[in-house]
Amino acid sequence: MLGTDLAKRFQKEYGAESVIAADRAMLDITDWQSVGRLMREREPGLVVNSAAYTNVDGAEKERELAYNINVMGVANLVEWCEEFGIKLVHFSTDQVFDGKGKLPRTEGETPRPSNYYAETKFLGEQEAARMESSLILRVQWLYGKKKDRFTPLKDKEVFTPFADQYGAPMWTETIADAVVDLLQKGAAGLFHLTHDDYASWADVFAFAKEELGLKVRLEPKRTEEMKLPANRPLFSVLSNEKLCRALGREKFGGWRPALSKFLKA
Numbered sequence: 001m002l003g004t005d006l007a008k009r010f011q012k013e014y015g016a017e018s019v020i021a022a023d024r025a026m027l028d029i030t031d032w033q034s035v036g037r038l039m040r041e042r043e044p045g046l047v048v049n050s051a052a053y054t055n056v057d058g059a060e061k062e063r064e065l066a067y068n069i070n071v072m073g074v075a076n077l078v079e080w081c082e083e084f085g086i087k088l089v090h091f092s093t094d095q096v097f098d099g100k101g102k103l104p105r106t107e108g109e110t111p112r113p114s115n116y117y118a119e120t121k122f123l124g125e126q127e128a129a130r131m132e133s134s135l136i137l138r139v140q141w142l143y144g145k146k147k148d149r150f151t152p153l154k155d156k157e158v159f160t161p162f163a164d165q166y167g168a169p170m171w172t173e174t175i176a177d178a179v180v181d182l183l184q185k186g187a188a189g190l191f192h193l194t195h196d197d198y199a200s201w202a203d204v205f206a207f208a209k210e211e212l213g214l215k216v217r218l219e220p221k222r223t224e225e226m227k228l229p230a231n232r233p234l235f236s237v238l239s240n241e242k243l244c245r246a247l248g249r250e251k252f253g254g255w256r257p258a259l260s261k262f263l264k265a
Ligand SMILES: NC(=O)c1ccc[n+]([C@@H]2O[C@H](COP(=O)([O-])OP(=O)(O)OC[C@H]3O[C@@H](n4cnc5c(N)ncnc54)[C@H](OP(=O)(O)O)[C@@H]3O)[C@@H](O)[C@H]2O)c1
Pocket: 001, 002, 003, 023, 024, 027, 028, 029, 030, 049, 050, 051, 052, 053, 054, 069, 073, 091, 092, 093, 094, 121, 139, 140, 141, 142, 143
């Protein structure tokens, strides 16, 4: 989902011929030799990694696979990026925090992952951070054309959003714009790439329902009631102060205008 919009945004900025949009068929990041071969052949000036094992519940069972992709895959990219002196952009998740606080988390706080997916993502961050030049972006609650969480609601009578998980949904196009901006400003290090405000998933779906004029009945439930295999952080709100400073902006913007624009598009 994110990779598709990143590729489009980079193509728009730097020209289609400048972007190698590698999917899994073209490059398996867990294959150390293939990563080296592609880098040697194509000599990229920048590597942006949006590949990951992203099935939060699946990771509880498929531990080895999740570890290989989210940790060893990143280690492979880092090793070859170091060899060729290439900057790496890497994505992580709000879920590295346990969601137990009541204040937005900053980049300086120590993560405490509460599910296996988050554990692997935290280890992956640490791999990426072995290069000082890396840009590591913690993102959350993504939506985009490849994963429209909202429009399919028009075919549903009832939908059950989480009532007690708090965060901010973010359009993959918003992320892609911010990545280009951060790179052009020479940013490196760890950033929380998120909106200024937050809400529960129930609030987010209520907003989308209103915007789309849907009939679906929303029946919010507590996470505990859903009996999911993986634990979910509840107050998963990230501070974007460091991000705004790097971008030279007073505010980044709220999630509502972005979601409204997406739904209209
Ligand atoms: N989605 C969210 O709400 C969310 C929230 C927080 C953080 N993130 C992070 O944001 C990033 C992008 O997420 P996303 O939602 O765009 O994920 P996604 O839609 O699940 O895409 C992940 C991509 O990685 C590919 N992939 C998996 N294993 C690979 C391998 N060994 N080599 C090469 N490619 C491989 C997958 O290919 P296949 O389809 O062939 O498996 C898929 O195309 C990830 O780092 C994720 O952890 C996402």
